[in-house]
Amino acid sequence: MVSHDHPGGLRVRLGRRVALTLLVLASAASATRAEEAGQPLRPVTIVGDAIPASLTGAAGDPARGRALVLDRTRGLCLLCHAGPFPEERFQGNLAPDLSGVGARLSEGQLRLRLVDGRRVNPQTIMPAYYSLAARTRVARAWQGRPILEAGEIEDVVTFLASLRGPARDQRTGP
Numbered sequence: 037m038v039s040h041d042h043p044g045g046l047r048v049r050l051g052r053r054v055a056l057t058l059l060v061l062a063s064a065a066s067a068t069r070a071e072e073a074g075q076p077l078r079p080v081t082i083v084g085d086a087i088p089a090s091l092t093g094a095a096g097d098p099a100r101g102r103a104l105v106l107d108r109t110r111g112l113c114l115l116c117h118a119g120p121f122p123e124e125r126f127q128g129n130l131a132p133d134l135s136g137v138g139a140r141l142s143e144g145q146l147r148l149r150l151v152d153g154r155r156v157n158p159q160t161i162m163p164a165y166y167s168l169a170a171r172t173r174v175a176r177a178w179q180g181r182p183i184l185e186a187g188e189i190e191d192v193v194t195f196l197a198s199l200r201g202p203a204r205d206q207r208t209g210p
């Protein structure tokens with residue numbers, strides 16, 4: 037799978053990974069009934085382009101949120117996004133850089149984009165991390181489960197809200 041030397045190799049490899057990942061995420065996000073998992077999604081209230089209230093009623097943990105964003109088996113955010121993560125060599129360029137996103141968007145706006153970005157842009161390729169609305173056939177193990185749990189969404193929201201500086205400062209330090 038690794039092809040460091042070929043100039044086009046990385047692009048091909050990432051292209052395949054994006055396709056595969058989207059397939060996996062689409063499957064994970066889709067379900068027939070939330071009740072099947074015994075854990076229906078918590079109700080969310082959308083106001084404008086935001087979900088103002090925390091899904092759990094509490095603030096998230098930014099360190100756990102950062103770990104989720106970097107985790108290539110959970111959030112997978114860096115498949116599409118870049119951000120202030122100097123330790124990560126491969127970052128995506130299919131989506132806006134997450135540097136400074138906490139200064140551009142409110143917590144509520146960040147929350148809606150994670151929960152279900154289709155509410156903002158119906159054509160988005162970004163997975164809906166807390167939605168069961170997709171309609172793809174999925175394996176039983178993945179039915180009725182959002183990609184991230186409510187508490188994990190809050191961890192990521194709290195972390196993203198803390199990203200306030202321009203990309204350059206966050207990458208290299210002041």
Ligand code: HEC
Nearest residue numbers: 111112113115116130131132137146149157160161162163
């Ligand atoms: C498959 C690609 C993909 C993945 C994976 C993905 N995103 Fe996105 N994301 C996008 C795209 C594309 C946009 C631009 C909005 C749109 O599609 O209209 C976006 C927009 C955003 C925005 C709004 C940014 C802005 O400046 O307006 C945030 C915040 C965000 N994503 C966070 C995340 C986080 C956190 C994760 C991981 C949990 C993630 N995204 C995973 C593709 C992705």
